[in-house]
Amino acid sequence: MAENAILYDASKCSACKGCQVQCKQWNMMPSSLGKDENEFTGSYQSMPDLNGDTRLLIEFREEAKANGIEWAFSRRACFHCAEPTCMEVCPAGAISKLDDGTVKLDNTKCVGCKYCTAACPFEVPKYREAFNVSNKCTLCDDRVAQGREPACVQTCPAAALTFGPREDMLAAAKTRLDELKAEGFDKAELYGETEMGGMHSLFIAPFGLEAHGLVRDPKKPDAIALFALIKPLTGIAAAAVFGGLGLSFLTGIGYSRDEITLDSASAHDDAKEEN
């Protein structure tokens, strides 16, 4: 199966949050409805970060310009990495990679240990307390399997989101990047082509990666890399210790010693001293 990808073009995004709402609707994730239930973000952004009930968040980042503020909108969600570190650490086998590159978190298998959040360089999976599972974008694999687009893509009124074969998305992104550069967005960059082995959620960042809050050269966190190293080393060390002790046991077969008492031992010590 060909690999698919979402392409998000922040230069076209109007930050209407339609995708954010549609994601919740399709995936039946509730919103906080009470007054002041969401922490005030100081901007139009709905909440400070993704949370257990929110898989997609439109961020309102601000870029200071000579003539005021420019918005640098961002679509924060799982990037569906080709080398997903979240999958590596999941102890329940709840995270898998589908043929089209989607990294799926199956919440019927998840045990809510939050290892994936710790392992993801972007801290994308969030704990959903009411269900004791972690939650993240599944690229609407259920819809895609039926030949439909992910819900967020379908709803985007500004055509800032598109979905299709990854190769086509990459080609479209590169053409758009050239256009942006020609229009004077000299910092414009494409995110996701090679990062984390190649992502299945691509991002056109007209103001440069940092302005859109994207991590440049994301890597598996050091602690997690070490964690991955410890496991095989443990196996080797355990086998070595086990083997060493086994050998020790074999060399000790037939061992015996005479019974001694305090008196016989001291007599023996005295005799040794005299010699």
Next chain:
Amino acid sequence: MARYIQRHSLLKRVIHGIHTVACLVLIASGLIIFVPAIGAAVGQDVVQFVRMSHRAFAVVFIAAPLVGLIVAPKGFVHILKNLFARWDSDDKKFMLLFGKYLFSPKNTHMPKQHEVKSGQRLADGLLIAASVLIAATGVVLWMGASVTPQVFRLALMLHDVAFVLVVLIMFAHIYLGAGVFQPYRGSWRLMFGNGRVSESDALYHWGHWAEKELKSGENVVEA
């Protein structure tokens, strides 16, 4: 009539026994989480059950020594004193010979030792340090969502490092302590039996200590 020295009290043996069970259950349940392939193979319900039982036994693991500290503070201090006792020449010689002893016990004469052998002092110290680390990081992991992912991943990594140490030291501890190693045969009785060591074994293993005990007679039992 044979003479024995009462080496370990009932309280110490009970706490050690509870701690052993907790530790072994924690290692087994930890292994299921440590190796994702096992977790994936046994399925979500088992993994979830194992995670919860891991917490229950972790409470026992942390509480058992603390109970010992509260009930018998003097004994606790005694253990610590032994742990940090100064190394004399016999202690150093013991460590130098230990490798040879493990693989050639029939031809190795080990120097006399004090109440806790120098090698065991090292292993105990490391085991205690690893246990404190595993307990502290375990508490952080339990707190889960209330700590940042950065803290969580550090705790996870340190929990694993401590896990490895505990497992490796436990291998050696069981090999020697349970008396699988021939010169230590019968030593399982010290912690899982009546806590007594025969005069002959005491003189062989802990010469300096046994001489002192046998001369003072305070803990000597005739049977």
